[in-house]
Amino acid sequence: MSDLDPNTVRELFAAVPLFAADGDAVRGEILEQSQIIEPDKNEILFIQGAQASSLYIVLSGWVKLFRETGDGKEAIAGLCTHGDLFGEAVLYNDAVYPFGAQAASEAIILRIPAEIIRTRVREDGEFSTRLMREVGQRLKALELHMEHLTVMTAPQRVGCFLLKLCRGKNRRNINILLPYDKSLIATYLGMELATFSRTLVQLRDIGVEVDGPQVVIEDAGKLQNYVCQSCSLDIVSCHTDYLKSE
Structure with missing residues (x-):
């Protein structure tokens, strides 16, 4: 259980783009069913190939997403900060995380159980659209990053x-x-x-x-x-x- 002031958590969560359009009551219900975690720097949140059981929202700090090669090398798949989400594999039943996640700094992260997200997607078309938009923006950002690595x-x-x-x-x-x-x-x-x-x-x-x-x-x-x-x-x-x- 987090020792953070509940008002601080609510304010941080309300500023997350994916949930900003939700009312206080909806966000409050999500918070009640979710978990606030405060990993130390370098703490592993989950490993590549683990069962996808939660969607993660960064409320503060930084998180590194990474893949490991067979010879032990590491490739960074992304860096997430306030408002960013990761672990979208929870949208699919029996999916696994395609990358690992590690705190790059001290952080405050909201861990939302998979079933809460899946239920919202099934029952709330507007939320589903917002979520798909967030995922699409992540993909565009990754494409742009790859472009920069090539031409800059x-x-x-x-x-x-x-x-x-x-x-x-x-x-x-x-x-x-x-x-x-x-x-x-x-x-x-x-x-x-x-x-x-x-x-x-x-x-x-x-x-x-x-x-x-x-x-x-x-x-x-x-x-x-x-x-x-x-x-x-x-x-x-x-x-x-x-x-x-x-």
Whole structure:
């Protein structure tokens, strides 16, 4: 049982896009039937191939989704933060998770039993549409990430990652913290840790200063222009949700 303040949990849950349109009563019922978990950094939530028994919603923190190869290597399938869901395999009877999940930082996660989700999908067409939209957006994000790994330079990939951490911030003199280990960021962006470190130095010419986990971006617009020239999405479509208008 979580020691979190119930009001805090309700506020975090109400801000999750998939459930934002539900009333307080509906969300309250879901919370009563679900479990709040607070994994420590690096704690395994489930392993690849395990029976899919719950849908997970990240309320705060970060979660790494990964696959393991036969020779023990690890491929990162995604990184989830507030509002993101994972474990969609629960939509299908007798399904297994196609990846493992591990807390990349301390986190607060809502674990919703499979039957609750399956019942909502069967009985609530509007919820089913919202859920399919969320899953579709995840797939589009994965496709875009694969595109970036193919066509972007290392500095552009790192710059794009930093821009996504600027959600809701002003465009100038942005202060952010790297949310998890640099080695994990490097792996996710398809580079060695040494390459990632060198790339951060290269970004100084575009107004990015790094001191440990602390990052200062002098002008996000300048960074956008540098990064987004090699992306198939236009700047407005991609970053409208990330930065406040001036």
